[in-house]
Amino acid sequence: MSADIAIDQLDEAQARAELARLADLLAQANAAYHREDAPVFDDAEYDALKRRNAEIEMRFPHLKRSDSPSEQVGAAPSEGFGKITHAVRMMSLSNAFDDEDVVEFDQSVRKYLGAPGEIAYTAEPKIDGLSLSIRYEMGQIIHAATRGDGEIGENVTANALTIADIPQTLDGAPDVLEVRGEVYMSHADFAALNARHAERGGKTFANPRNAAAGSLRQLDPEITHARPLKFFAYSWGELSAPLADTQTAATRRLQALGFQINPLTRRFTEITDLIAHYHNIEAQRATLGYDIDGVVYKVDDLALQRRLGFRSTTPRWAIAHKFPAELAWTRLEAIDIQVGRTGALSPVARLTPVTVGGVVVSNATLHNEDYIAGRDSKGGEIRGGKDIRVGDWVEVYRAGDVIPKIADVDLSKRPDDAVPFLYPTVCPECGSEAIREEGDAVRRCSGGLICPAQAVEKLKHFVSRGAFDIDGLGAKQVEQFYKDGWIKEPADIFTLRDRFSTGLQQLKNREGWGEKSANSLFDAIDVRKTIPLAKLIFALGIRHVGDSSASLLATTYGTWDAFEAAMTEAQIGVGTQWEDLLAVDGVGAVMATSVITAFHQEAERASIDRLVAHLTVVEAAKPKNDSPVSGKTVVFTGTLEKMTRAEAKARAESLGAKVSGSVSAKTDLLVAGPGAGSKEKKARELGIETLDEDGWLALIGTA
DNA sequence: GAGCCTCGAGTTCG
DNA sequence: CTCGAGGCTC
Numbered sequence: 186m187s188a189d190i191a192i193d194q195l196d197e198a199q200a201r202a203e204l205a206r207l208a209d210l211l212a213q214a215n216a217a218y219h220r221e222d223a224p225v226f227d228d229a230e231y232d233a234l235k236r237r238n239a240e241i242e243m244r245f246p247h248l249k250r251s252d253s254p255s256e257q258v259g260a261a262p263s264e265g266f267g268k269i270t271h272a273v274r275m276m277s278l279s280n281a282f283d284d285e286d287v288v289e290f291d292q293s294v295r296k297y298l299g300a301p302g303e304i305a306y307t308a309e310p311k312i313d314g315l316s317l318s319i320r321y322e323m324g325q326i327i328h329a330a331t332r333g334d335g336e337i338g339e340n341v342t343a344n345a346l347t348i349a350d351i352p353q354t355l356d357g358a359p360d361v362l363e364v365r366g367e368v369y370m371s372h373a374d375f376a377a378l379n380a381r382h383a384e385r386g387g388k389t390f391a392n393p394r395n396a397a398a399g400s401l402r403q404l405d406p407e408i409t410h411a412r413p414l415k416f417f418a419y420s421w422g423e424l425s426a427p428l429a430d431t432q433t434a435a436t437r438r439l440q441a442l443g444f445q446i447n448p449l450t451r452r453f454t455e456i457t458d459l460i461a462h463y464h465n466i467e468a469q470r471a472t473l474g475y476d477i478d479g480v481v482y483k484v485d486d487l488a489l490q491r492r493l494g495f496r497s498t499t500p501r502w503a504i505a506h507k508f509p510a511e512l513a514w515t516r517l518e519a520i521d522i523q524v525g526r527t528g529a530l531s532p533v534a535r536l537t538p539v540t541v542g543g544v545v546v547s548n549a550t551l552h553n554e555d556y557i558a559g560r561d562s563k564g565g566e567i568r569g570g571k572d573i574r575v576g577d578w579v580e581v582y583r584a585g586d587v588i589p590k591i592a593d594v595d596l597s598k599r600p601d602d603a604v605p606f607l608y609p610t611v612c613p614e615c616g617s618e619a620i621r622e623e624g625d626a627v628r629r630c631s632g633g634l635i636c637p638a639q640a641v642e643k644l645k646h647f648v649s650r651g652a653f654d655i656d657g658l659g660a661k662q663v664e665q666f667y668k669d670g671w672i673k674e675p676a677d678i679f680t681l682r683d684r685f686s687t688g689l690q691q692l693k694n695r696e697g698w699g700e701k702s703a704n705s706l707f708d709a710i711d712v713r714k715t716i717p718l719a720k721l722i723f724a725l726g727i728r729h730v731g732d733s734s735a736s737l738l739a740t741t742y743g744t745w746d747a748f749e750a751a752m753t754e755a756q757i758g759v760g761t762q763w764e765d766l767l768a769v770d771g772v773g774a775v776m777a778t779s780v781i782t783a784f785h786q787e788a789e790r791a792s793i794d795r796l797v798a799h800l801t802v803v804e805a806a807k808p809k810n811d812s813p814v815s816g817k818t819v820v821f822t823g824t825l826e827k828m829t830r831a832e833a834k835a836r837a838e839s840l841g842a843k844v845s846g847s848v849s850a851k852t853d854l855l856v857a858g859p860g861a862g863s864k865e866k867k868a869r870e871l872g873i874e875t876l877d878e879d880g881w882l883a884l885i886g887t888a
Numbered sequence: 889g890a891g892c893c894t895c896g897a898g899t900t901c902g
Numbered sequence: 903c904t905c906g907a908g909g910c911t912c
Contacts, residue, residue: 280903293892395902496893523898531898550899552905585903588899626906627898729908731896771894773909834911846911895908 200245207238266339266402269330271318272363272423276335277498278481278505280585284460287482290504291456294484297493297501297832305485307432308462309419309450311505313476313586314369314397318422319345321362324355331401335498344401347410350417352443363422364439370397371475374413392543393476418444419481432485452485463506470508478586479507492828494835510582512592513546515539517577520551520606524614526642527728528630532557532608534579534591542583549581549589553626554608568593574603614638634788640674641667643726647675651732652724653716656709657702674792675724679714679799682707718745718805725793727783729776738780739805741769745797752784770843813884815841820848822865823858825878840885848873856881 195203281287295301318338319329329345330338345351348368355362370378375393382389390396400412418439421428428435433452440446449466453459463480470477484490484502493501519535532551539546551557551573559572571594573579580593608628612619617632630636634643644667645660647653658678666672671681716724723735730738742748755762757778766777783789819842821833828836833856834844848855848867855868855875868875876884 277903391902398902498894525898527897529898533899544901546900548900550904552898556905583900583903587901587903589901590899590904729896733895771909775908830912890912892911893909896906898905899903 195241195245197245200241204238204241204245207241266341266404268333268337269328269340270337271330271333271335272320274335275316275318275332275338275365275422276495276500278503279496279499280479281504281506287460287463287504287506288456290482294493294502298489299828299832301489303454304489305431305452305454306459306482307436307450307452307485308459308466308480308482309447310466310473310477311479311481311507312367312369312417312447313394313478314367315394315401317341317345317366317368317401317416319351319364320423321355321358321364323360324358326351326353339402341401343406344403344409347406348414348416350415350445355442358442359424359426359428361423361425362428363424364418364444365420365422366416366418366444368397368401368414368416369393369475370400370412370414373474378412391545395543415475416445417447419447427487430487432483432487432490435487460506467508477508479505481505492832494832510584510586511542512580512582513539513541514578514580514595515546517573517575517579517591520557520573520575522609522613524612524630524636524638524642526639526646526726528612528619528632528636528639529627530609530612530619530630531627532606534573536579536581536589539581541581541589542586544583546581546583546589549591551591554621554628555626557606557608571596572605574599574606576600576603612636612638634674634792637667644672644675646726647724648678652720653678653713655706655713657706658709674795676792676795676799678710679796681710714799715801715803717803718743718748721745721797721800721802722748725783727780729779734771734776736805737769737771742805744804745802749784749797752781755781755784757781812840812842813886814854816843817853818843818845819854819856820845820852820864820868821856821858822848825856825858827878827882836885 281290291304291306294304298304316332317329318332320327326342326346328340328342329351331341332338345368346353370393372393375390375396378396379389390399396412397414400409400414403409403412419436421435421439428438433450436446436450449469451462453462459482466477466480482504484493490500490502495501516537517534518537521533521535523531523533525531531553534549534551536547536549556567557573559566559568559570568591573591573594576599578595578598579591580595581589582592584590610619610628611617612630612632615630615632615636615638617630617636619628619630621628630639632639634640641664644663648655648658648660648663653675655678663672671684672678717739719736719739722730722738723732738748742751751762751765754760755766755777757763758774763777763781766772766780767774784793814837819837821830821844825833837844842854845852848864848871852868852871852873855864855873856878857865857868857875858878865875
């Protein structure tokens with residue numbers, strides 16, 4: 186059989202046939218494995234097939250099949266890359282900008298754990314590349330995904346396979362292992378790559394990070410193969426068995442499996458030592474041979490990491506201590522005012538283009554009125570109280586290496602005729618009065634939907650990701666349609682097809698629009714006529730109601746009819762509807778007022794009604810959580826010995842319980858430690874179930 | 889009332 | 903990514 190032919194003796198036709206055969210076999214094997222019935226092959230056989238497949242692909246990259254087994258999981262990417270949902274979310278890290286932030290980090294860890302004694306931390310350079318998660322099952326690489334938004338990343342398996350630092354098979358790994366780390370390019374390789382490109386007259390990359398990102402996201406793996414990418418492992422996602430008890434041991438284990446671990450990783454028990462190591466690494470920055478942008482500290486003990494857990498997007502047990510940002514001087518040419526969806530006037534600095542941290546910056550945010558004036562919103566000084574004037578020389582940096590901001594003003598170079606910036610009190614877009622509420626940092630246009638800028642921004646929000654997300658109808662198209670007078674409010678989107686049976690002709694005549702694209706736009710719009718309640722509420726763009734609050738409202742009220750009826754009947758500050766709204770955990774008076782107002786203002790309400798008439802709104806599912814405490818209100822009292830309050834609360838909430846501070850008739854369960862007093866007495870009077878700490882831990886299954 | 893945490897709304901460039 | 907502010911806890 187062809188399986189016996191050595192790979193380097195295969196001709197093209199044989200290779201093609203062999204790849205087809207392997208794809209078929211491995212697909213069967215995967216199906217069997219995932220159904221957990223009798224595996225077709227044992228591990229060693231599977232392993233050998235997978236390796237053979239990869240090796241043939243390596244030799245004949247152009248023969249690689251679209252359904253290649255090396256890219257298993259998820260749909261075959263038809264356009265660009267397929268998506269992969271991370272089994273375990275890829276978190277980001279919170280940042281420390283100075284030594285004091287690091288001390289505070291340590292204090293918050295200790296406070297959360299409650300007098301834990303000595304705590305060891307690891308410190309490692311933060312590589313400036315892009316993060317990658319690589320999944321292995323039974324020692325075989327299954328897929329590799331970029332971080333994406335943390336939940337869903339892009340399938341770059343074929344490209345990851347070409348990186349020498351990424352093993353294709355692992356010996357002695359847990360059955361399921363997701364290895365996480367950073368893909369990067371060394372300075373030397375970056376320079377050589379750019380030199381090669383320049384020679385051929387091609388475009389060069391601005392910095393190693395862009396080169397690494399551009400290389401990993403090549404659609405043709407052969408190109409990626411020719412790019413010298415490297416990989417450091419530092420973390421993991423899903424695991425079928427623990428790697429070790431500590432961060433240090435776990436990364437050593439990854440090293441033993443064949444991954445590169447950064448050699449400057451150390452373990453310390455004193456914060457002063459962490460900070461000393463930070464400065465040590467900083468001193469070596471120029472000679473490392475690759476870009477780093479800080480040092481990451483992690484609690485070493487994985488049991489403590491587990492106890493500390495996560496905030497919404499960041500772990501409590503790690504922090505990135507960033508190096509000071511790169512700075513550059515340039516001239517401020519103008520200050521423009523943009524008007525946002527809520528009417529907020531935001532100033533933007535137009536700069537003489539300047540390179541900062543490897544990219545050319547020509548705009549920078551100026552935040553608000555006070556920032557320009559050199560005051561913070563409480564009247565204190567920022568930037569030494571220097572105001573910013575058009576014509577000034579300003580020092581620019583990229584906050585978080587992303588958003589350009591102004592750090593300083595050089596008064597010695599200020600032109601004699603420079604005058605303080607006069608912040609407009611009238612909306613530059615519609616001429617309505619722009620009002621700054623007492624105690625508010627932003628000035629807002631009072632024009633509402635009369636203001637074209639607000640109307641357009643609201644429409645852009647309506648079609649954005651997370652809201653209606655209509656394929657082919659992005660910010661640009663919305664702007665154009667608004668200018669044409671075809672779409673003035675969200676409801677107009679859903680009558681486009683009908684109203685433009687004649688207009689289609691016009692649409693087709695416009696550049697970039699053929700009959701096909703116009704029809705696919707209309708189809709994409711029709712698809713979204715059925716919309717989940719949460720997305721609809723979010724799409725309305727009510728101030729103070731974002732993604733998360735919209736979901737909250739949706740699950741609280743369940744249906745559009747219930748929500749709409751409640752908001753219509755509700756009165757601000759009084760009545761049962763108001764009380765019900767405020768009883769929702771996470772809704773306060775400000776948000777409640779904002780929502781109710783939207784449903785009571787005539788024009789806005791009419792617009793909402795016109796929109797909803799076109800839609801089928803999908804009921805919001807009640808959050809189902811089958812933990813024994815989900816939906817229960819729990820109160821903790823007395824001294825907890827195995828966990829701190831914050832920890833107990835976070836754990837209970839992650840299981841779907843609501844944690845309250847005081848016992849009332851609504852309380853379902855009291856957890857009382859030693860020293861419990863009046864709360865326990867009250868619970869007894871009310872006949873509320875009471876448990877001690879061990880009873881609670883047993884109940885939630887972590888005794 | 890202060891202090892945390894989370895969310896919302898703003899922003900840049902490739 | 904950051905700032906400001908809303909909401910909740912102590």
